Amino acid sequence: MREFPRPFNRPALPGATDLTRRVLLAGTGGGALSLLLAACGAGGGAPLTGADSGAPQAGAGANAAASAPPRRGGTLRAGSPPPPTAVDPVTMYDGSAIAIVQLVADYLIWLDRDFTLKPRLAEKWESEDGGKRWVFTLRKGVTFSDGTPLDAEIVKASFDRLLDPKSKSAALSAFDTVLAKGGVGVRDAATVVFTLERAFSDFPYLVSAGNYNAVILKKDYAGDFTKKPIGTGPFLLESYDASSGATFTRNPKYWEPGKPYLDGVKITFYADDQADLLALQSGEIDAQILSRPQLVGPLKGLGDITVDQVQGTGLTAFTLRTDRPPFDRKEARQAVAYALDRPGVNATIYDGIGALGNDHLFAPLFPAAPDGIAQRAKDPAKVAELLGGQPLKFTLTYDPPSKDYALTVQNQLKQAGIQVELDQRTSADFYGGDQEKDTPWLFSTANLVGWAGRATPSQFIIPMVKGGGVWNGSKYANPALDAAADAYDAAQTPGERAAQAEIIAKALHEDIPVIVAVWSGTVRAYNGRKFTGIQAHPSSYVDFSSVSQVV
Amino acid sequence: MRFLLRRLVAVPLTLLGVSVLVFVTTELVPGDVARTILGREASAESVARLRSQLGLDAPLPERYADWLGGFLTGRWGESYTLGVPVRDLVLDRLAASMLLAALAFALLVPVAVGLGLVAGVNHDRPLDRLVSVSGLALGATPEFVTGVVLLVVFAVRLRWFPSSAQAPDGSSLLVRLGHLALPALSLVLLCTGYVARHVRAGAVVAIESAYAGAAELRGLTRWQVVRRHVLRNSTIAATSALGVQLQFLLGGLVTVELLFNHPGIGALLLSSAVDKDLPTLQATAMVLGLLYMVIVLAADVAYRVLDPRIRLGAAS
Numbered sequence: 022m023r024e025f026p027r028p029f030n031r032p033a034l035p036g037a038t039d040l041t042r043r044v045l046l047a048g049t050g051g052g053a054l055s056l057l058l059a060a061c062g063a064g065g066g067a068p069l070t071g072a073d074s075g076a077p078q079a080g081a082g083a084n085a086a087a088s089a090p091p092r093r094g095g096t097l098r099a100g101s102p103p104p105p106t107a108v109d110p111v112t113m114y115d116g117s118a119i120a121i122v123q124l125v126a127d128y129l130i131w132l133d134r135d136f137t138l139k140p141r142l143a144e145k146w147e148s149e150d151g152g153k154r155w156v157f158t159l160r161k162g163v164t165f166s167d168g169t170p171l172d173a174e175i176v177k178a179s180f181d182r183l184l185d186p187k188s189k190s191a192a193l194s195a196f197d198t199v200l201a202k203g204g205v206g207v208r209d210a211a212t213v214v215f216t217l218e219r220a221f222s223d224f225p226y227l228v229s230a231g232n233y234n235a236v237i238l239k240k241d242y243a244g245d246f247t248k249k250p251i252g253t254g255p256f257l258l259e260s261y262d263a264s265s266g267a268t269f270t271r272n273p274k275y276w277e278p279g280k281p282y283l284d285g286v287k288i289t290f291y292a293d294d295q296a297d298l299l300a301l302q303s304g305e306i307d308a309q310i311l312s313r314p315q316l317v318g319p320l321k322g323l324g325d326i327t328v329d330q331v332q333g334t335g336l337t338a339f340t341l342r343t344d345r346p347p348f349d350r351k352e353a354r355q356a357v358a359y360a361l362d363r364p365g366v367n368a369t370i371y372d373g374i375g376a377l378g379n380d381h382l383f384a385p386l387f388p389a390a391p392d393g394i395a396q397r398a399k400d401p402a403k404v405a406e407l408l409g410g411q412p413l414k415f416t417l418t419y420d421p422p423s424k425d426y427a428l429t430v431q432n433q434l435k436q437a438g439i440q441v442e443l444d445q446r447t448s449a450d451f452y453g454g455d456q457e458k459d460t461p462w463l464f465s466t467a468n469l470v471g472w473a474g475r476a477t478p479s480q481f482i483i484p485m486v487k488g489g490g491v492w493n494g495s496k497y498a499n500p501a502l503d504a505a506a507d508a509y510d511a512a513q514t515p516g517e518r519a520a521q522a523e524i525i526a527k528a529l530h531e532d533i534p535v536i537v538a539v540w541s542g543t544v545r546a547y548n549g550r551k552f553t554g555i556q557a558h559p560s561s562y563v564d565f566s567s568v569s570q571v572v
Numbered sequence: 573m574r575f576l577l578r579r580l581v582a583v584p585l586t587l588l589g590v591s592v593l594v595f596v597t598t599e600l601v602p603g604d605v606a607r608t609i610l611g612r613e614a615s616a617e618s619v620a621r622l623r624s625q626l627g628l629d630a631p632l633p634e635r636y637a638d639w640l641g642g643f644l645t646g647r648w649g650e651s652y653t654l655g656v657p658v659r660d661l662v663l664d665r666l667a668a669s670m671l672l673a674a675l676a677f678a679l680l681v682p683v684a685v686g687l688g689l690v691a692g693v694n695h696d697r698p699l700d701r702l703v704s705v706s707g708l709a710l711g712a713t714p715e716f717v718t719g720v721v722l723l724v725v726f727a728v729r730l731r732w733f734p735s736s737a738q739a740p741d742g743s744s745l746l747v748r749l750g751h752l753a754l755p756a757l758s759l760v761l762l763c764t765g766y767v768a769r770h771v772r773a774g775a776v777v778a779i780e781s782a783y784a785g786a787a788e789l790r791g792l793t794r795w796q797v798v799r800r801h802v803l804r805n806s807t808i809a810a811t812s813a814l815g816v817q818l819q820f821l822l823g824g825l826v827t828v829e830l831l832f833n834h835p836g837i838g839a840l841l842l843s844s845a846v847d848k849d850l851p852t853l854q855a856t857a858m859v860l861g862l863l864y865m866v867i868v869l870a871a872d873v874a875y876r877v878l879d880p881r882i883r884l885g886a887a888s
Contacts, residue, residue: 105847106609107655114611189610189618263654264664264835265738289736292839293830295720296735300833303727303735449603449848452612462612492613 095570096285097552100297101310103263103290108247110236111182111190116311117290119233120563121261124269124286125166126236126252129157129176130229132476134331134558136386138225142171142237142253142276143213152220152513157228159211163276165239167251173207178240180205180215180228192234194491195227195480220511222518223477230562231476255281255566266290275566282554282569301326301546308547311561315425317546318372327549330374332542333559334384334474337370337426338485339536342466344496347415354533356407359400360437361430366538369429374544378537381526382481385540386559389478389509389522394530404437414440418465420451426469456491463494470494474541474559482506482525486534495534502528576873583865590861591643594854595636598845605652605848626652639854649851651844658851662840662859669829669836672737673821675752676759680817683760684767689806691768692775693798704772707765719758719831726754737834755832759825763817767810774809778802808878815871822867823860 104118110126113119129143143157163171183192184202199221206214217224228235239251247267250258253276256269266289271281289306291297298316300306304325309317312328321328341348341357348354358380367375376385379397383390419427424445431441446461451468454460462470475481484490487506488498502525509521529535545557554568606622607614623629627638642649648658691703710718727735739751778784779802787797822837829836837856844852 105843106653109655112610112614114613186617187621189614189622191611191613193618194613194615263651263656264661289738289833291736291833292843293833296831296833299720299723299728299735303723303731305735447602447846449601449608449846453603453607456616 090572091282091554091567091569092572093282093569094284095552096287097283097308097555097565097568098287098289098306099308099310100291100300100306101266101288102294102297103292107263108261109244110238110246111188111192111234111242111244113234114191116561117288120310120561121258121267121288122236122246122252123230123233123254123563124256124565125250125254125258126238127254128228128230128236129159130225131564132226132229132231132560132562134556136334136388136476136559138229142176143228146225148222148224152222152224152511153217155215155217155224156208157213157215159213160276161211163253164274165251165253166257166272166274167239168274169239169251171237171253172210173213174210175240176213176237177205177207179237179242180235182238182242183234190234192232194484195232195234197491198483199224199227219507220513222510222512223479226476229476231560233560233562256283256286259285264290277566281566283565286565298546301548304548307551308555309545310563312544312546312557314372314374314542314544315370317544318374320546325548325550326546327555328544328546329555329557330542330544331557331559332374332376332384332386333540334386334476335541335543335559336378336384336472336474336537336539337423337541338470338472338494339430339538340468340470340494341534341536342464342494342496343498343532343534345466347413348466351532352407352409353413354536356404356413356437357434357439358397358533358536359403359407360434360439361536361538362399362433363397363538365433366426366429370426371539371542372544374542375539376542378539379526379530380533380535380537381529382485382535382537383478383522383526384474387478389515389518391519391523391526393523394526397530399433401437404439408438412440413438414442415467416442416444416465417467417469418444418446418451418461419469420446420448420462422448422471423469430469463492465494468494478522478525479506479510482509486529497532497534499528499532575876576869579869579872583862583869586865587858587861590857591640591854592636594857595632595639595850598848598850598853599632601845601848603848605850608847609653639851643855643858648855651852652849653844653847654849654852658855661852662837662855665835665837665840665856666859666863668834669822669825669838671748672752672755672759672825672834672836673818675749676756676763676821677814677818679756679760680763680767681814684764685771685803685807685810687764688768688771688810689775689798689803691772692802692806693779693794695772695776695779700772703768704765707768709765710761711763711765713762715758715762715827716831718761719755719828722754722758723831735832737829737832752834755825755828755834758828758832759821763820767813767817770810770813771806774806775802777809778805781805804878808875811871811875811878815867818867819864822863 101117101120104115108118108121110122113122127141129141131139131141133139142160142163144160146155146157148155159171159173159176165171181202182188183190184196184200186202198218200215200217204216206216208214215224237253247258247261255272255275257272259268259270261267266287269286271284275281288310291300294313294316297309301309317328320326341354343349363377367373367377377396379394417427417430427443431443434441451461456463462468483506484492486493486497486502488503505521505524509518509525512518512521543557543559543561545555547555551571552568553571606619606626606628610618610622627635650656651658651661654661687703691700694700723735726733733754734751737751737755739748784797784801787801823841824838825836826838826842828834829839837860840852841856841860844856
């Protein structure tokens with residue numbers, strides 16, 4: 022099923038948005054279908070390789086398109102899963118709803134595909150008071166689609182809405198311990214001031230698209246986005262049907278001159294991945310919002326299909342309870358980590374486009390990722406030494422989107438003499454229950470949880486492995502790591518940050534409360550003969566303002 | 573007449589049973605619609621607040637009574653997850669399903685009856701075996717497989733038909749039917765064997781009957797006997813089978829609906845069950861239950877109309 026950057030929110034990447042029925046047919050032949058389609062691919066041409074280059078794996082048309090000047094006009098037809106809930110920017114968490122909102126509304130800052138921050142409604146930002154206060158200067162001349170000019174009061178109202186303890190937004194947890202209600206002020210009509218509860222050097226990420234609920238909405242927004250879709254984004258939502266899709270037209274009041282190039286966008290909902298892919302293959306749609314690497318991988322370079330890919334910061338966390346047998350012994354956790362064939366996991370689950378993980382929570386994309394820790398690799402001798410002749414057997418709990426991952430792990434560990442009993446639950450069961458005492462994803466002995474990518478490593482570290490963290494499923498407690506995590510957030514120089522990052526990463530690499538075998542990559546498939554400017558994004562976000570038809 | 577009255581009285585009682593069953597079983601299934609709406613990472617406080625707003629913390633009998641009163645008076649409520657009126661949602665999906673079912677049924681009846689007759693008339697000959705074995709094989713092939721093959725061949729490779737069952741807004745009926753062609757064909761392939769077997773069985777009995785033999789002795793040709801005597805008797809035998817297939821076509825098409833992106837009521841039933849979207853699930857179950865009962869009733873009535881022996885038996 023069923024994912025991304027939401028500081029502390031539910032996955033919005035394909036495959037992990039899965040309290041949905043999209044998983045129903047998962048495993049009924051998705052990979053085989055892709056291969057069948059690849060074998061039937063119109064136009065021929067051998068599949069390209071070199072999946073980790075980050076460059077589009079293009080059909081012939083895309084090469085010609087790359088150098089062509091943008092052309093104004095045309096409608097992009099895209100496919101996407103139906104949002105499982107009403108589209109509301111404040112509470113949304115799935116990739117389709119996020120895409121719909123991102124076409125219509127905008128953020129202070131955009132999170133680009135290389136994880137740099139790009140000014141949008143804010144032109145610049147700077148910190149004061151040692152990182153405890155952040156001042157944002159708004160872009161001039163921006164108006165909402167109904168003509169209302171953007172000002173600091175509107176921005177303040179948007180964040181006050183998210184910070185209201187009664188808000189149902191998961192953004193509340195993103196701002197937890199960093200920014201509280203009352204922390205947003207207005208210095209003048211174009212200047213917003215955020216006063217934090219503690220120094221947080223990555224704060225701009227929390228008001229960027231990386232915290233995807235943080236779109237700027239009008240003061241009077243009342244939760245009826247699809248009925249009154251007013252924003253400052255490149256497109257206007259013309260119609261929305263929860264069963265079939267949405268149509269958009271160009272926003273004539275968009276703040277960036279000349280953009281967007283497209284006249285409009287039409288999104289059709291496909292409840293099944295295969296149907297979405299077949300629609301792309303048959304030319305009924307021009308692009309996918311959420312592509313799955315396993316499905317589109319075999320289609321790279323075939324016919325009209327272009328597949329863009331990019332590194333990501335999402336992961337499947339293989340969490341081990343450190344407070345109960347058998348994983349209360351560090352050696353048992355290490356044995357499992359050394360038994361895994363990480364390149365094999367990458368090839369099986371991510372079509373080889375992911376990056377190898379090293380059992381800490383700094384993805385290679387994060388600027389502070391330490392590079393001095395040797396990459397852990399499969400080592401059967403080490404496994405035998407760590408187990409010391411003792412058998413290791415445990416139950417692995419997961420929900421349907423992690424099924425392939427679970428089977429891969431089971432098979433790999435079996436080869437190392439470790440027995441894994443699989444315990445698949447429905448998503449509703451896996452994520453249901455009480456998060457304080459019995460929900461399976463936080464209380465089983467070992468489990469797999471799909472995590473959408475995050476904009477900053479702290480968004481993993483604080484909830485997942487800090488003592489008492491809200492999603493600390495391993496029940497890991499390490500005061501030294503907790504102190505380093507606080508120091509990392511408050512660090513004022515890259516050197517300080519790197520030093521703290523190394524402490525955190527080494528602790529996790531050694532103690533292994535969570536096995537991180539691979540960091541996900543993401544892909545986006547589209548018709549390269551017809552459109553250019555479509556890109557994959559680590560969080561599967563959409564920015565179609567630069568998309569144009571191929572001349 | 574008494575038969576009809578008995579059935580008509582049973583319909584609302586059965587629906588009431590369906591509604592209780594759905595309410596209770598949904599309660600037993602793990603999961604929480606408030607968690608589904610807000611996502612796994614929302615705080616426990618937010619989830620509890622939403623549960624309260626939705627009235628989910630009220631006792632089950634109270635919620636059931638509220639829902640039933642609303643349903644009976646036309647207030648079907650809003651979908652918990654999608655935030656749209658349930659009545660519009662269910663009726664829109666039902667209309668889409670009915671259109672596809674009607675097209676598939678219109679293709680199925682002549683094809684299945686024709687093939688069944690051909691097999692029956694040629695029973696124990698190669699043509700009979702070909703029809704029977706093909707029908708069995710197609711009926712046993714999951715619709716996912718036949719659907720994918722149809723899509724790959726006719727939508728992706730040849731591009732004769734669209735891959736999606738959804739026609740653009742404002743499309744003509746012809747265009748809409750074109751979009752429904754592949755899913756309908758997929759269903760016909762799936763259902764033909766089952767119906768044809770029943771027709772064949774009826775045809776074999778009819779063709780070997782004394783009255784058919786007598787008709788041939790009177791000088792009627794083989795095909796005249798088939799047309800005048802065998803066809804009607806074979807169709808009687810297939811009436812129940814056709815009723816069962818029509819029920820399936822209206823509500824059991826989840827795989828076909830997903831594969832061909834057809835926004836039908838089967839997928840709605842599934843999604844509302846998975847998400848524990850109770851207002852939608854209840855309304856969908858009730859509407860489908862009602863439809864099923866109407867179809868069964870219609871099949872029974874048709875059976876009695878077509879076969880006087882049943883009527884006489886009932887009268888005696």
